[in-house]
Amino acid sequence: MRHGVTVGTLALVLLVISGGLVVAGGSPRVTVNEGDIFLGNSSEFSKPAVVDVDAVYARIPEYREIVEKNLNDSDPRYLILLRTASDRFRSAIDKVADSRGYDLIGGIGSISIEGRTVPNITSLVVRALPR
Numbered sequence: 585m586r587h588g589v590t591v592g593t594l595a596l597v598l599l600v601i602s603g604g605l606v607v608a609g610g611s612p613r614v615t616v617n618e619g620d621i622f623l624g625n626s627s628e629f630s631k632p633a634v635v636d637v638d639a640v641y642a643r644i645p646e647y648r649e650i651v652e653k654n655l656n657d658s659d660p661r662y663l664i665l666l667r668t669a670s671d672r673f674r675s676a677i678d679k680v681a682d683s684r685g686y687d688l689i690g691g692i693g694s695i696s697i698e699g700r701t702v703p704n705i706t707s708l709v710v711r712a713l714p715r
Contacts, residue, residue, distance in 0.1 A: 612697050612698035612699050612700060613697075613698040614695075614696070614697050614698070615695070615696045615697075616688075616690070616694065616695050617690065617691075617693070617694040617695075619694075620690045620691035620693070620694035621688065621689070621690040621694060621695075622635070622673075622674070622677050622689050622690060622691070623677055623678065623681055623686070623687075623688065623689040624681075624686075624687050624688035624689060625687075625688070626688060628687075629687045629688035630687060631684075631685050631686050631687050631688070632686065632687070632688040632689070632690070632695045632697070632702050632703075633680075633684075633686045633688070633689050633695075633702060633703045633704070633705040634689070634690055634691060634692050634693070634694060634695055634702050634703070634704050634705070635677070635689060635690075635691065635692070635704070635705055635706050635709050636691075636692050636704070636706040637673075637691050637692075639706050639710065640673055640676065640706060640709050640710055640713070641669060641673065643710050643713060644669045644672050644673065644713065646665040646666070646668040646669040646672070647665070647666075647669040649661075649665055650662060650665050650666065650669070672713055672714050673709075673713075675712075675713075675714050676709045676710070676712040676713045676714070677689055677709060679712040680705055680708045680709050680712050683712075684705070684708065686705065689705070692704070
């Protein structure tokens, strides 16, 4: 979605875990973009997953209102809606992590493991969104 600021950027504003590239020693080679991690510790994980942030936010009513009304940070409702959307996103991430045992969740492309496909849990996260 292109609306000046990407959904991923908006999510990171409220959910950022600062850092950079991490490469774990030994085999397989693991690469993590810390800026796109929503849950977990990149130095200690066993079951990672990725999520399409844009696809999840597109299903959150408060975020859709921001987009449909073309709200920005000068509008009083913008931060309230953005915070609610972020809380819904985080709640769904936490619910899927708890129920499926994922201990590191990041945006698409944020986690790569040599010779292995990191599961995409977008559909699980969408289904877990609070109503």
